[in-house]
Every structure is written in C-alpha cells, then in structure tokens.
Amino acid sequence: MSEGMERASSKHSPRVDEQMSQEVSGLVQGPGTGGSRVEEHRVPEPAGEDQPETTTAPAGELRTGAPKGMSSQDVERRSRLGRFITMSALPGDREALIANARDNEAPDDIVAQLQGLPEGIRYQTVSEVWAALGNKNETTRW
Structure with a gap:
C-alpha cells in the first residue's frame, strides 16, 4: 500500500x-x-506479493524492488546477515554478536564483518548492526 x-x-x-x-x-x-x-471470508488468504511474510527474502523472490534507500542486493545482504544473528543476541555488543554468529555457523565473511564493528556499543536490531557496518537501511524509517 x-x-x-x-x-x-x-x-x-x-x-x-x-x-x-x-x-x-x-x-x-x-x-x-x-x-x-x-x-x-473465513478462509485465510496467503499474503500477496506486496505484503511482507517474513524478514528474510530468499534470492529471486524480490519482485517489486526494494524499500526506498536500499537496493535489492542490500536487502538480500542484510537478510543474510540477519540469518546468523538471532534475537537472543540482541541487544548485544560486538563480542555477543560474533559468538552468536559462530553458534549459528555463519560463514567467515559474516564473522569478519562483525569483527570490524567498534567495541563497547550495544546494538538493538540487525538493522543497527547493518548500518554500523557502513550500509544503508530504508530511508522511510527516519
């Protein structure tokens, strides 16, 4: 909408x-x-293409583009990052995020990105981690 x-x-x-x-x-x-x-009317309908179903988008499923301020590649990469940082790690600092990603068998490139985060900052969401890694989130959130 x-x-x-x-x-x-x-x-x-x-x-x-x-x-x-x-x-x-x-x-x-x-x-x-x-x-x-x-x-x-009592039969639930599946979500339409314009309605979000989950926070992760499998490759190739982004039919209508991406949120304002992000490319579809950004969405996919942030989504991939989110698959290795679970809610139990948030809010969390760099060490907690790295430990959580390793527990979730994150690939080396994800762990290496997290190791580049500044120490002493607690992140509340995957989007905050994503931004701290130098990436852009949706511009509509601001």
Missing part, C-alpha cells in the same frame, strides 16, 4: 469518511445472502 492510500481518509470531510466507511463495510460484509459467500 502506498503512503498516499494510508492517509487518504484524512483528506476527506467527516461526512465523506462516513460514506466511504459504509461503502467499505458493505464490501467487506458482502450482500448478506448467506451460504458460501460468508464462508469464503
């Missing part, structure tokens, strides 16, 4: 919002005829 769509309701008067809300609820609830239409 684009940013414009998320904020659309703030651009209408309360009366138009109410009217739109009724139109949407009619669409969501269906015509009320019962039968199979109601059951349809």
Whole structure:
C-alpha cells in the first residue's frame, strides 16, 4: 500500500469518511445472502506479493524492488546477515554478536564483518548492526 492510500481518509470531510466507511463495510460484509459467500471470508488468504511474510527474502523472490534507500542486493545482504544473528543476541555488543554468529555457523565473511564493528556499543536490531557496518537501511524509517 502506498503512503498516499494510508492517509487518504484524512483528506476527506467527516461526512465523506462516513460514506466511504459504509461503502467499505458493505464490501467487506458482502450482500448478506448467506451460504458460501460468508464462508469464503473465513478462509485465510496467503499474503500477496506486496505484503511482507517474513524478514528474510530468499534470492529471486524480490519482485517489486526494494524499500526506498536500499537496493535489492542490500536487502538480500542484510537478510543474510540477519540469518546468523538471532534475537537472543540482541541487544548485544560486538563480542555477543560474533559468538552468536559462530553458534549459528555463519560463514567467515559474516564473522569478519562483525569483527570490524567498534567495541563497547550495544546494538538493538540487525538493522543497527547493518548500518554500523557502513550500509544503508530504508530511508522511510527516519
């Protein structure tokens, strides 16, 4: 969903919002005829291509590009880094991250990157580690 769509309701008067809300609820609830239409809505649908399912993106799965400020290669490399740093290591400093990556059988290049982190800093997220390694995160987070 684009940013414009998320904020659309703030651009209408309360009366138009109410009217739109009724139109949407009619669409969501269906015509009320019962039968199979109601059951349809109870079946969970898989996430669409534009909806995130997991934090890691397997190679070749990035169909719609990357978040603003990152290339698809950046996304894949950060995702790969995140596979070797588990939540149990965060927040953590350089030594904790290196130990965790080794526990997760990280390849030498990942361990070497982590060894280049400055000492004495505790990182809260993989994105913070990624940025500390000199890489860019999404610009929309700021």
